[in-house]
Amino acid sequence: MASGEEDGALEEKETNNKKRTKSIIATAWLMFYNIAMTAGWLVLAVAMTRFYLQKGTHKGLYRSIARTLKFFQTFALLEVGHCAIGIVRTSVIVTGVQVCSRIFMVWFITHSIRQVQNQESVILFLVVWTVTEITRYSFYTFSLLNHLPYFIKWARYNLFIVMYPLGVIGELMTIYAALPYVRKAGMYSLRLPNKYNVSFDYYYFLIIVMLSYIPLFPQLYFHMLRQRRKVLHGEVIVEKDE
Numbered sequence: 001m002a003s004g005e006e007d008g009a010l011e012e013k014e015t016n017n018k019k020r021t022k023s024i025i026a027t028a029w030l031m032f033y034n035i036a037m038t039a040g041w042l043v044l045a046v047a048m049t050r051f052y053l054q055k056g057t058h059k060g061l062y063r064s065i066a067r068t069l070k071f072f073q074t075f076a077l078l079e080v081g082h083c084a085i086g087i088v089r090t091s092v093i094v095t096g097v098q099v100c101s102r103i104f105m106v107w108f109i110t111h112s113i114r115q116v117q118n119q120e121s122v123i124l125f126l127v128v129w130t131v132t133e134i135t136r137y138s139f140y141t142f143s144l145l146n147h148l149p150y151f152i153k154w155a156r157y158n159l160f161i162v163m164y165p166l167g168v169i170g171e172l173m174t175i176y177a178a179l180p181y182v183r184k185a186g187m188y189s190l191r192l193p194n195k196y197n198v199s200f201d202y203y204y205f206l207i208i209v210m211l212s213y214i215p216l217f218p219q220l221y222f223h224m225l226r227q228r229r230k231v232l233h234g235e236v237i238v239e240k241d242e
């Protein structure tokens, strides 16, 4: 009996040790990830400001920062993994929609359709993303260090009220500007007849993507409003989509 109890205690101790080691590794990784992402978006902010100050125009700005942007925005795919393996307490769905829509904008719109790269709307969403991400990743970094300055917490849960709609406007205007070029070039489209007997029209796909902002964006926005009430005003909120 006594030996059974001892075995149980030993097992519990081992499980706790394993959990602690896992949590140390996860925290160290998140620390590295958040610092790298804060630095990446700061580099983008500096590069965009320098370009504009030197050239006095936004034309050519996207091209000058495209590589860095693509790298750091694609790297953000890891965030979906963080939620999936449970090292951060965020919904996989919310993070998935947020990250995938950005990846889509970067690779399948601005990278693929050169004609839109100098649109003012591209600068709009770039500036909005940059401000948001510097705030968000520094929020996570300082939170992990248990030394979160109040202004960063305030910025994380207030700026989005304006930044989110502005970002969406920039993204939608850019997709809209891309439509004529996509239609003219017939890009990423598959016409019948073909050996797979499948047809796909990227032009109409983009219209569906634009329409999907109508049901999806309010969900992300209200999620952030709930997070804001929880973090800034201490309200207890029960999430349904976890």
Ligand SMILES: CCCCCCCCCCCCC[C@@H](O)CC(=O)SCCNC(=O)CCNC(=O)[C@H](O)C(C)(C)COP(=O)(O)OP(=O)(O)OC[C@H]1O[C@@H](n2cnc3c(N)ncnc32)[C@H](O)[C@@H]1OP(=O)(O)O
Pocket: 030, 033, 034, 088, 089, 090, 091, 094, 095, 097, 098, 100, 101, 102, 104, 128, 129, 132, 136, 140, 141, 143, 144, 159, 160, 163, 164, 165, 166, 167, 168, 171, 209, 212, 213, 216, 217, 220, 223, 224, 227
């Ligand atoms: C194939 C075609 C696809 C097309 C799809 C079309 C869909 C279109 C609809 C989407 C429109 C999106 C448009 C968007 O791109 C526009 C913009 O982004 S504009 C810029 C403004 N944006 C924002 O402000 C974004 C705000 N949103 C978010 O931040 C996100 O909701 C999200 C990133 C998912 C964060 O979610 P959540 O609020 O749930 O998480 P928290 O930050 O509160 O974190 C929860 C807890 O987890 C800890 N955590 C999370 N991540 C980390 C990390 N990296 N390191 C350490 N810790 C982390 C965090 O500290 C919290 O912990 P605790 O609860 O203990 O405090």
